[in-house]
Amino acid sequence: MVCGLTSCLGSGAAGGLFSSAVQFFAATQCLVGETWPKDSVLQNGSRYDFIIVGAGTAGSALAARLSEVANFSVLLLEAGGDPPIEAIIPAFRETLKASSVDWNFTSVENNITSQALKRGIEQQPRGKMLGGSGSLNHMVYARGFPSDYHEWASIAGETWNWTNVLKYFMKTEHMTDTNIVNNPELMVYHGRGGAIEVSGTNEVMFSIKKFLQAFEELGFKTVPDMTYPNSIGAGCFSHTIRNGERDSSLRALLNNANSTSLHILKDAFVTKIIIENGTAIGIEAVKDDEKFLFYADREVILSAGTFNTPKLLMLSGVGPSEHLRSLGIDVIADLPVGSNLHDHAMVLAFLVADNGTCVSDEAENSMEAIKYLYDRTGFLAKADNMAAYLPLSSSEPTVPEFALYPTCIPQFSPFRSGCLTLGLNEDLCTELHNLNQEYELVTIAAVLLKPKSRGKVELNSINPFDDPLIYAGTFSEEQDLDHFPRLIKMAWSIADTNYFRSKNARVIKPWVEACSNLTESAWIKCMSRAMVTSAWHSVGTAAMGTVVDGDLKVLGINGLRVVDASVMPKIIRGNTNAPVVMIAEIAADLIKEHYSVSRTGTNLNNMTIGNLTASSMPNISQPNINLADVIENNDMINSSLIEVEITNVELITTTDRLSDIDDTVNVA
Numbered sequence: 086m087v088c089g090l091t092s093c094l095g096s097g098a099a100g101g102l103f104s105s106a107v108q109f110f111a112a113t114q115c116l117v118g119e120t121w122p123k124d125s126v127l128q129n130g131s132r133y134d135f136i137i138v139g140a141g142t143a144g145s146a147l148a149a150r151l152s153e154v155a156n157f158s159v160l161l162l163e164a165g166g167d168p169p170i171e172a173i174i175p176a177f178r179e180t181l182k183a184s185s186v187d188w189n190f191t192s193v194e195n196n197i198t199s200q201a202l203k204r205g206i207e208q209q210p211r212g213k214m215l216g217g218s219g220s221l222n223h224m225v226y227a228r229g230f231p232s233d234y235h236e237w238a239s240i241a242g243e244t245w246n247w248t249n250v251l252k253y254f255m256k257t258e259h260m261t262d263t264n265i266v267n268n269p270e271l272m273v274y275h276g277r278g279g280a281i282e283v284s285g286t287n288e289v290m291f292s293i294k295k296f297l298q299a300f301e302e303l304g305f306k307t308v309p310d311m312t313y314p315n316s317i318g319a320g321c322f323s324h325t326i327r328n329g330e331r332d333s334s335l336r337a338l339l340n341n342a343n344s345t346s347l348h349i350l351k352d353a354f355v356t357k358i359i360i361e362n363g364t365a366i367g368i369e370a371v372k373d374d375e376k377f378l379f380y381a382d383r384e385v386i387l388s389a390g391t392f393n394t395p396k397l398l399m400l401s402g403v404g405p406s407e408h409l410r411s412l413g414i415d416v417i418a419d420l421p422v423g424s425n426l427h428d429h430a431m432v433l434a435f436l437v438a439d440n441g442t443c444v445s446d447e448a449e450n451s452m453e454a455i456k457y458l459y460d461r462t463g464f465l466a467k468a469d470n471m472a473a474y475l476p477l478s479s480s481e482p483t484v485p486e487f488a489l490y491p492t493c494i495p496q497f498s499p500f501r502s503g504c505l506t507l508g509l510n511e512d513l514c515t516e517l518h519n520l521n522q523e524y525e526l527v528t529i530a531a532v533l534l535k536p537k538s539r540g541k542v543e544l545n546s547i548n549p550f551d552d553p554l555i556y557a558g559t560f561s562e563e564q565d566l567d568h569f570p571r572l573i574k575m576a577w578s579i580a581d582t583n584y585f586r587s588k589n590a591r592v593i594k595p596w597v598e599a600c601s602n603l604t605e606s607a608w609i610k611c612m613s614r615a616m617v618t619s620a621w622h623s624v625g626t627a628a629m630g631t632v633v634d635g636d637l638k639v640l641g642i643n644g645l646r647v648v649d650a651s652v653m654p655k656i657i658r659g660n661t662n663a664p665v666v667m668i669a670e671i672a673a674d675l676i677k678e679h680y681s682v683s684r685t686g687t688n689l690n691n692m693t694i695g696n697l698t699a700s701s702m703p704n705i706s707q708p709n710i711n712l713a714d715v716i717e718n719n720d721m722i723n724s725s726l727i728e729v730e731i732t733n734v735e736l737i738t739t740t741d742r743l744s745d746i747d748d749t750v751n752v753a
């Protein structure tokens with residue numbers, strides 16, 4: 086167990102009871118558990134084709150995909166160990182923050198924002214365990230919108246256009262949310278049979294139903310699919326949950342990877358990339374106080390996340406020359422590593438309402454723990470939540486610029502510890518806690534999805550064990566702040582809708598010293614500046630176009646790629662986990678193609694089509710042959726034996742010759 090469970094549920098007095106019951110059963114390890122990949126026994130100085138640093142959302146997916154190629158050897162190093170049981174049970178997600186499986190990063194104090202935050206800084210939780218932040222996130226499944234990827238494609242090339250990325254989102258996805266599965270118009274955009282389950286819930290919580298009604302009254306369309314690319318509104322998210330358990334890239338991909346070609350080293354802290362004559366040839370790592378060197382014959386791939394990837398690059402001599410020289414680091418490549426840090430900016434608005442506003446039958450039911458342990462259903466199996474997406478103006482209703490995420494908190498909730506974990510200061514959390522002793526609280530997180538502000542990550546020192554310096558840069562562009570009066574007033578207007586009015590909901594303006602005696606709009610701006618926090622979606626610190634190219638290769642260095650959230654040139658309009666998995670899926674195919682193996686792991690040079698070999702057919706024996714695309718269009722079935730119908734083969738230039746052969750193409 087990683088921390089006290091009483092802080093986790095936010096679901097009233099019953100929460101502690103569920104927690105204790107589950108804690109008891111979980112402690113016995115008999116009913117909730119998972120077999121995680123074993124630590125490999127490795128010789129110091131060993132060589133691998135690929136070394137991947139970080140087994141997070143991206144690293145877990147990438148390692149699994151590369152290990153599909155039997156003759157690739159892959160080493161995956163992870164600074165953390167196995168996830169705790171709380172990482173499996175969806176309702177315990179909050180307990181993982183500020184625990185030993187969190188890197189517990191914070192931003193640097195800037196004296197401009199964060200006056201109402203503890204120590205004047207933003208908390209930046211990040212997973213330090215197998216699965217990385219994918220093992221502690223909130224499991225919301227989102228993708229961003231087509232225009233996000235039009236932007237990426239204009240910066241980094243057509244690999245990243247919407248049509249292509251959609252194919253990869255669908256490849257990994259196993260959609261089971263019945264609201265979506267039963268609607269053919271929606272299913273056009275979803276995958277079935279992929280590794281990661283994306284599920285919905287048939288029993289929407291009482292308070293979520295009330296919020297949906299409220300947003301409808303406020304003029305929002307209720308949408309059945311929050312990932313639908315052509316319209317926006319308010320709706321429930323689907324989640325990466327399978328049978329009531331978190332379904333991350335760790336559980337769905339790495340756990341099922343080919344263990345003969347994949348070697349995993351846990352609790353191994355990578356301290357440096359070894360770069361010789363402009364080529365990355367290996368890494369240095371520390372495990373159990375022992376220093377290890379491992380060598381890569383083909384590539385070193387960094388998947389250490391938005392904060393640690395730039396740190397490692399800079400420690401290894403790749404970064405802004407001035408900064409590196411100031412620390413005495415020899416500059417190997419002068420690149421803007423660490424700059425372009427950005428995140429969705431989140432400000433909480435608060436209402437209080439009568440007791441009973443948030444009533445949820447499930448939350449009051451002390452049988453929840455048993456229910457969960459019996460068949461993985463009920464409150465503990467869920468990460469139920471919803472949002473309303475808002476456009477900048479009504480003329481662009483298909484693209485959101487903002488989101489509102491409401492939560493209803495029953496009286497006497499263990500709200501205070503969650504409030505402190507989020508990073509609000511003692512006074513504020515105490516004030517809200519006291520209100521919660523008398524009323525139910527409604528919090529509405531108002532989120533700016535496309536900030537213009539940028540921060541940066543820098544090295545604190547040349548000691549690899551020092552945390553990086555995170556200059557969040559929030560509201561460094563005043564225009565970002567200018568949106569908040571409208572957003573917060575929209576959030577407050579929930580109090581004026583039928584149900585919440587009937588519960589005497591009213592706006593609470595918590596006391597923020599820096600903002601006393603201001604008019605309303607000025608107060609909102611001041612309070613937003615003081616209370617703004619990260620929405621935990623930081624990206625961009627090794628961005629495509631400036632640090633890596635469209636194939637994710639670090640500019641000017643051979644054998645070095647970055648595959649994680651740091652390559653996003655611009656943040657997408659939505660939660661970032663599925664897009665990071667998509668990045669890893671694309672990276673795996675780019676790498677396989679680069680080394681002339683098909684996307685399912687077959688060496689294209691050995692491929693046979695009917696009684697012909699690939700090499701006997703000049704038009705399809707090139708490493709970039711169209712046949713790979715033909716196969717790819719069919720490999721969603723995740724099979725090592727692929728049968729491609731001859732009608733699909735017509736896509737390629739050798740149609741004439743292929744029409745003479747069997748009607749299937751077998752790739753063993």
Ligand SMILES: Cc1cc2nc3c(=O)[nH]c(=O)nc-3n(C[C@H](O)[C@H](O)[C@H](O)COP(=O)(O)OP(=O)(O)OC[C@H]3O[C@@H](n4cnc5c(N)ncnc54)[C@H](O)[C@@H]3O)c2cc1C
Pocket residue numbers: 138139140141142143144162163164165182209210211212213214215216217218219221222223224225226227353354355356388389390391393394397621622648649650651660661662663665
């Ligand atoms: C609290 C929280 C809630 C979130 N909720 C959602 C959500 O509901 N939906 C959603 O879509 N997104 C969500 N996100 C965002 C999403 O989880 C991240 O964008 C995504 O996980 C990032 O993946 P990554 O591979 O870039 O980094 P990570 O998953 O963080 O992986 C980096 C890995 O590298 C390891 N590592 C770092 N440095 C080293 C080193 N030196 N040596 C060895 N290993 C190292 C880390 O331990 C970690 O395992 C959330 C994030 C957080 C923090």
